[in-house]
Amino acid sequence: MSSATFALVNLGCRVNRVESDLIARSLEDAGLALVPQTQADVIIVNTCAVTGEAEAKTRKALRRAARMPQAPLVIATGCVANLFADDLRALAPNIVVVADKSAVASYALGRLGEACPGATPTARTTPTPTGRTRPGIKVQDGCDLRCSYCIVWKARGASRSMPIDQVVEAVRSAISDNAREVVLTGINLGRYDDGGRRLPELLETLLERTDVGRLRLSSIEPQDVDDRLIALMVSSEGRIAPYLHMCLQSGSDTVLRRMGRIYTAAEFADRVEAAYASIPHLAIETDLIVGFPGETDAEFEESRSFCERMRFTHIHTFRYSKRPGTRAAAMDGQAPPAVSASRSESIRILGERLRLAHARSLIGSEDLVVTQSVGKGISGGLFDCALDRLLPPDMLVRVRIADTGEDATLKAVVL
Numbered sequence: 001m002s003s004a005t006f007a008l009v010n011l012g013c014r015v016n017r018v019e020s021d022l023i024a025r026s027l028e029d030a031g032l033a034l035v036p037q038t039q040a041d042v043i044i045v046n047t048c049a050v051t052g053e054a055e056a057k058t059r060k061a062l063r064r065a066a067r068m069p070q071a072p073l074v075i076a077t078g079c080v081a082n083l084f085a086d087d088l089r090a091l092a093p094n095i096v097v098v099a100d101k102s103a104v105a106s107y108a109l110g111r112l113g114e115a116c117p118g119a120t121p122t123a124r125t126t127p128t129p130t131g132r133t134r135p136g137i138k139v140q141d142g143c144d145l146r147c148s149y150c151i152v153w154k155a156r157g158a159s160r161s162m163p164i165d166q167v168v169e170a171v172r173s174a175i176s177d178n179a180r181e182v183v184l185t186g187i188n189l190g191r192y193d194d195g196g197r198r199l200p201e202l203l204e205t206l207l208e209r210t211d212v213g214r215l216r217l218s219s220i221e222p223q224d225v226d227d228r229l230i231a232l233m234v235s236s237e238g239r240i241a242p243y244l245h246m247c248l249q250s251g252s253d254t255v256l257r258r259m260g261r262i263y264t265a266a267e268f269a270d271r272v273e274a275a276y277a278s279i280p281h282l283a284i285e286t287d288l289i290v291g292f293p294g295e296t297d298a299e300f301e302e303s304r305s306f307c308e309r310m311r312f313t314h315i316h317t318f319r320y321s322k323r324p325g326t327r328a329a330a331m332d333g334q335a336p337p338a339v340s341a342s343r344s345e346s347i348r349i350l351g352e353r354l355r356l357a358h359a360r361s362l363i364g365s366e367d368l369v370v371t372q373s374v375g376k377g378i379s380g381g382l383f384d385c386a387l388d389r390l391l392p393p394d395m396l397v398r399v400r401i402a403d404t405g406e407d408a409t410l411k412a413v414v415l
Contacts, residue, residue, distance in 0.1 A: 004031070004033070004041050007037040007044070014218045015185050016046050016048060030105070037064075046078045049082075051321045062076055077099060082155040082156075134181045136218070137171065142158045145188065146260060147260045150323075186218065203236075207236060212239070216243060222272075225244060246285075255303065258294060265306055291335035359409075367380050367412070369396070373393055377397075383410050387399065
């Protein structure tokens with residue numbers, strides 16, 4: 001059993017990474033070893049359909065895997081597999097589609113003929129099979145929103161949530177694997193709902209019933225950053241990271257309406273300012289789409305100026321690409337690639353300036369850092385941190401920020 005091997009290719013969002021970790025854990029528990037693609041008996045490609053570019057990367061990754069000289073079994077799963085299964089199968093004869101990610105491991109074992117009992121699980125040295133020290137737990141999946149540029153809701157289905165008791169056990173399991181920080185993820189995390197118990201109740205339960213050092217929220221919609229969530233982050237005294245990834249997409253109300261977003265720029269700003277006013281040293285990241293159909297120079301400048309006012313610590317910038325099957329694909333005013341590229345570069349420069357400014361504002365403050373490699377870690381605000389001591393991975397330590405590099409890496413003294 002130990003001779004069988006697998007490789008993972010992960011494309012797309014944080015949720016995909018978490019799902020890839022679950023697949024890897026199941027295969028390692030069955031005795032398979034995680035290896036590079038060139039050595040693998042089976043290659044699993046976790047696909048992404050969020051943009052046309054992401055889908056193109058999916059097809060490229062599948063073709064590359066299928067051409068490996070050992071002629072591996074290639075399993076396509078994820079969003080593109082749900083939407084365009086026949087197209088993916090047609091790419092190569094050794095590609096199969098298993099759209100249900102929970103069935104990928106058992107399918108791979110069945111095809112390899114390695115379902116023998118008594119196999120020795122692979123020993124782990126990190127909290128995740130893929131080596132990440134901050135494991136994610138998918139507590140919610142699916143989305144009930146219908147943004148005009150998005151096809152993910154078709155691939156993922158309606159919103160649904162993991163029961164709170166199961167989340168508690170998953171967090172406890174991560175702690176037993178030496179995790180110091182756990183990241184709660186979801187396609188629309190703020191819509192978490194276990195029989196009327198929403199995200200704040202989930203967080204309260206995890207703080208009460210587990211010894212997790214720090215919880216971190218992945219991306220969340222602005223309307224879900226309510227006063228109760230903010231108050232809970234404050235009262236947790238650092239056990240909930242002072243970090244929010246609030247999805248903006250545009251700072252222009254007219255573009256937001258074309259996108260089908262359900263808030264205005266003013267409503268977004270209200271939530272941001274409420275969070276800043278209550279949570280010391282809060283870091284807020286965002287997603288921004290540039291070159292959306294019909295976006296004028298004035299609308300783009302409105303969006304860029306809004307990002308500057310919000311003082312984001314990181315801006316994940318996406319150039320809009322036409323996505324067949326979405327309402328936006330049929331809209332007039334598709335931006336030329338050169339225009340989108342120029343706007344993207346402008347946001348990149350702004351984002352770097354804002355990130356460095358926030359890093360410098362942290363000098364003299366204290367924070368909790370999760371070590372990820374010897375002498376290096378991640379701060380509460382998701383900044384890279386260089387420590388003054390060569391501490392090993394998987395520790396949660398209190399530090400004082402002493403300085404910052406020009407790349408916004410924090411330099412910290414362990415207290």
